[in-house]
Amino acid sequence: MLKDIETRKVDNFGVAMVPSELEVQEDGQEWECFLINLKDQPVHQVLVTSSGYKKSDEEELRSSTLRYFYDRIEGEMAVRLEIVRPELTQLTNEYWISFSLDGHMYDKRFLFVEGSLAQEHLTTVPILNKKGVLIL
Secondary structure (H helix, E strand, O other): OHHHOOOOOOOOEEEEEEEOOOOOEOOEOOEEEEEEEOOOOOEEEEEEEEEEEEEOOOOEEEOOOEEEEEEEEOOOEEEEEEEEOHHHHHOEEEEEEEEEEOOEEEEEEEEEOOOOOOHHHOEEEOOOOEEEEEEO
């Protein structure tokens, strides 16, 4: 039964968007997406699904859905996931992440809503020691 399934809270694991160090292009800034493991131990069997979408009365936009798999991400480590092109920053970018830790599965959705990837939202991202937008 559904009530018998134990759900565990994901903590000390997040997704960060960092402005690319490359030149700003005519159509805007590229962002680099990172998985950030702030735990002091590795996580295993990391599955990531990323997609972007925008819904309004006039139109509905959707990006491709991409999937990534990492067998292991070490503790206190960042892994670059993908580059987010400037035109995709106008969408809500969603990352579903599942991983195994100590024999249990963890699952969490991280959302970078439309407009959140902006200079005024930057903070220092741990491990990377760069300015970016971090969701834990």
